[in-house]
Amino acid sequence: METVLIIEDEPAMLRGLEDNFRANGFSVITASDGESGLSKALDAQVDLIILDIMLPKINGYEICQILRKKGIGVPIIMLTAKSEESDIVLGLNLGADDYVTKPFSIRQLLARASALLRRTKQQGPAVYSFGPYVLDIQAMRLTCNGNDVVLSPKEFRLLEFFVTHAGRALTRDQILNAVWGYDSPSGPRCVDRFVTTLRQKVEPDPIEAYLHTYHP
Numbered sequence: 001m002e003t004v005l006i007i008e009d010e011p012a013m014l015r016g017l018e019d020n021f022r023a024n025g026f027s028v029i030t031a032s033d034g035e036s037g038l039s040k041a042l043d044a045q046v047d048l049i050i051l052d053i054m055l056p057k058i059n060g061y062e063i064c065q066i067l068r069k070k071g072i073g074v075p076i077i078m079l080t081a082k083s084e085e086s087d088i089v090l091g092l093n094l095g096a097d098d099y100v101t102k103p104f105s106i107r108q109l110l111a112r113a114s115a116l117l118r119r120t121k122q123q124g125p126a127v128y129s130f131g132p133y134v135l136d137i138q139a140m141r142l143t144c145n146g147n148d149v150v151l152s153p154k155e156f157r158l159l160e161f162f163v164t165h166a167g168r169a170l171t172r173d174q175i176l177n178a179v180w181g182y183d184s185p186s187g188p189r190c191v192d193r194f195v196t197t198l199r200q201k202v203e204p205d206p207i208e209a210y211l212h213t214y215h216p
Contacts, residue, residue: 034058
């Protein structure tokens with residue numbers, strides 16, 4: 001059963017959304033203000049967030065921005081009474097995955113929610129975190145405690161390959177083929193050089209090792 005967090009301050013709207021999502025097989029968590037909604041989004045294991053923009057205490061834009069900065073990639077659908085393009089673009093730029101403008105059809109919202117969850121399962125997460133680092137694959141951006149870490153395109157692709165294959169032992173040939181391509185003239189030792197450079201950027205403290213080398 002998939003869990004949806006609904007953050008909405010209008011009682012009638014919140015109750016209607018809760019009833020409809022439960023009727024369609026979801027486990028539902030609710031919050032009626034931005035502060036409690038953010039707390040539940042940070043603490044609970046949820047598969048989807050339905051997020052109203054105009055909320056007391058903390059608005060939906062701020063919630064979305066905080067979650068993405070913390071590396072939480074759970075899909076977010078924003079609910080908004082605003083139809084201005086700039087408001088919609090702002091929400092999407094802050095990390096929302098979709099939006100629905102009020103008034104809306106509950107069937108449409110449920111269909112969008114199901115489609116978004118299907119795409120998420122097929123694609124896997126777009127944001128990964130390890131230690132103080134957050135890797136946003138779609139934005140091609142690595143941050144450390146919110147600050148950008150500059151990577152070359154090849155370094156980014158290498159790190160992406162590592163985080164999407166975390167916990168696996170990878171050979172040099174596997175890495176070379178995935179990052180450089182099967183027809184690359186580069187040899188396996190090229191991998192060692194790039195791994196060394198990458199380590200210098202993501203492991204400034206040798207005690208905090210994220211990349212491990214195994215010798216058979």
